Amino acid sequence: MSPPAVIAPSILSADFAELGKACSDTMNQGADWLHVDIMDGHFVPNMTFGAPVVTKIRSHVDRPTGAYGRGTFDCHMMIAEPKRWVRDFQKAGCDLYCFHYEAAVSSTAADTPAGTSTAKTSPKELISFIHGLGMQAGIAIKPKTPVDVLWDILENPVKEEVPDMVLVMTVEPGFGGQSFMASELPKVTALRERYPDLHIEVDGGLSEKTIDQAADAGANVIVAGSAVFGATDPGEVIGKLRDAVESRRGKL
Numbered sequence: 001m002s003p004p005a006v007i008a009p010s011i012l013s014a015d016f017a018e019l020g021k022a023c024s025d026t027m028n029q030g031a032d033w034l035h036v037d038i039m040d041g042h043f044v045p046n047m048t049f050g051a052p053v054v055t056k057i058r059s060h061v062d063r064p065t066g067a068y069g070r071g072t073f074d075c076h077m078m079i080a081e082p083k084r085w086v087r088d089f090q091k092a093g094c095d096l097y098c099f100h101y102e103a104a105v106s107s108t109a110a111d112t113p114a115g116t117s118t119a120k121t122s123p124k125e126l127i128s129f130i131h132g133l134g135m136q137a138g139i140a141i142k143p144k145t146p147v148d149v150l151w152d153i154l155e156n157p158v159k160e161e162v163p164d165m166v167l168v169m170t171v172e173p174g175f176g177g178q179s180f181m182a183s184e185l186p187k188v189t190a191l192r193e194r195y196p197d198l199h200i201e202v203d204g205g206l207s208e209k210t211i212d213q214a215a216d217a218g219a220n221v222i223v224a225g226s227a228v229f230g231a232t233d234p235g236e237v238i239g240k241l242r243d244a245v246e247s248r249r250g251k252l
């Protein structure tokens, strides 16, 4: 059976002037995790915020009691130098550090803010580094990246180098409120067929209209920004998204 449904509202669509309250409100409305979009203006053509803001909003949500628990801060790192910021985000209270495959393989970032190394960042090394700091590790792929790049990373017998979650982007990363790309779902199906226990997250354009397709493909971690924060009853939307995923568990 696939892992339980996890609904992770993306605070990208929240009112940034009231971010702490938005985080606690969405948890009270039934969210499981908070999806925290970090954008640097390089990897994607948009900017959000960094570790100091995460430190501040972290205090508005109780820490999870275990891996993947309620209140997990799922940090989606849309940044060009994913290795550089691991320590800062761990200190800020990130629980799941999800970096982009594309950024890791093209990055020359060092593991310190001084950034003196020119060595390429291998995804396996980065996953191990994240685990070493006590966080869960996620790896994300953009729409143009084939899922095949992940097989070698997921097949690895070295447990600390294997990600806990794969994020399949269902929009081009950078902005909330875009249209869902159903063309990305075969990646989810292929991942679920090979890895029944893996956390598979989808992000971008998820709503009551698109959730059935994503759940049928096997996604269990559902990010929703505009659909939750734009709703008159966010709790009802969160419940419907969860029901759609839970009703398929065991059938996949």
Ligand SMILES: O=C(CO)[C@H](O)[C@H](O)COP(=O)(O)O
Residues within 6 Å of the ligand: 010, 012, 013, 035, 037, 076, 171, 172, 173, 174, 175, 176, 177, 178, 203, 204, 205, 206, 223, 224, 225, 226, 227
């Ligand atoms: O990573 C993201 C954008 O790059 C966001 O998490 C995502 O777009 C959520 O917003 P929405 O549900 O409105 O599409």
Ligand SMILES: [Fe+2]
Residues within 6 Å of the ligand: 010, 035, 036, 037, 076, 203, 223
């Ligand atoms: Fe995201």
